[in-house]
Amino acid sequence: MKLGLIGCGKMGRALLEGALKNGIVKAKDVYVSSRTEETRAALAKELGVNAVASNTDLANKADVVYICTKPNITPIVLIELAESPECLDGxxxxSAVAGMALVQIEQALPGSARVVRCMPNTPALIGKGAAAYTTGSNACSADAETTCKLLGSVGSVVEVPESLMDAVTGVSGSGPAYVYTFIEAMADGGVLKGLPRPQALELATQTVLGAASMVAETGLHPAILRDMVTSPGGTTIAAIKALEDNGFRSATIAAVEASTEKSKELGRK
Structure with a gap:
């Protein structure tokens, strides 16, 4: 496979490094482009990939192209590709562009263009990402398999209808920020009760990591795992009551809803 990357920001780099580390593609078969020569040259030097000045040249060389540009830059990239339709043959x-629907991408390109839309998240930077994808009107089952292989190199991946991609943004796209806030709040609670900040943060971080791993590795519903550590009249049920009294569950649901609606709003612009 020959892989191209348009847009060399953190997410694009994470997706590229995952493919390289897992042997899905070799550095000599990777082409990267960016608005600035300095950015693409630095990435090429560090990873041993090929820097390309033209997006159309990159598309001509690659079998698969990641588009990881900012939403305001993406239309320019699509126009450039559409002006040389032969570069998209095969x-x-x-697209990992936030809020940009498949129809917006497909309408900007030649009618036969094969497009997949995906939503990864930032833990992909350490190979622990969660991503979802949806296929365009011209994409085939082999394209879905290729997408799964690439996204799977940086974490877990699921396929969803495009109508649910905004909800994916609300859950996993923005989700790491909710968890970071929760870890910080847990550590603050520990500090309030006398724990030194470093120890409080370490305990809170490992607790979240361990609890998430329990859900992932046991396959049990979170409520079952919660009940396993909730003794009658004990400390945990007192804490859970405090969470419920202060709107923890409803606030989390509201956060997912707000992120989802904002994603829909961005897609309409």
């Missing part, structure tokens, strides 16, 4: 485009 090329799969995987």
């Amino acid at each position: 090329t799969l485009l995987i």
Whole structure:
């Protein structure tokens, strides 16, 4: 496989490094482009990939192209590709552009363009990401398999209808920020009760990591795992009551809802 990357920011780099580390693609078969020569040259030097000045040249060389540009830059990239439609012959485009629907991408490109839309998240930077994807009107089952292989190199991946991609943004796209806030709040609670900040933060971080791993590895519903550590009249049920009294569950649901609606709003612009 020959892989292209348009947009060399943190997410694009994470997706690229995952593919390299897992042997899905070799550095000599990777082409990267960015608005600035300095950015693409630095990435090429560090990872041993090929820096390309033209997006159309990159698409001509690659079998699969990640588009990881900012939403305000993406239309310019699509126009550039559409002006040289031959560069898209046999090329799969995987868009990780936030809020940009498949129809917006497909309408900007030649009618036969094969497009997949995906939503990864920032833990992909350490190979622990969660991503979802949806296929365009011209994409085939082989394109879905390729997408799964690439996204799976940086974490877990699921396929969803495009109508649910905004909800994916609300749950996993923005979700790491909710968890970071929760870890910080847990550590603050520990500090309030006398724990030194470093120890409080370490305990809170490992607790969240361990609890998430329990859900992932046991396959049990979170409520079952919660009940396993909730003794009658004990400390945990007192804490859970405090969470419920202060709107923890409803606030979390509201956060997912707010992120989802904002994603829909961005897609309408």
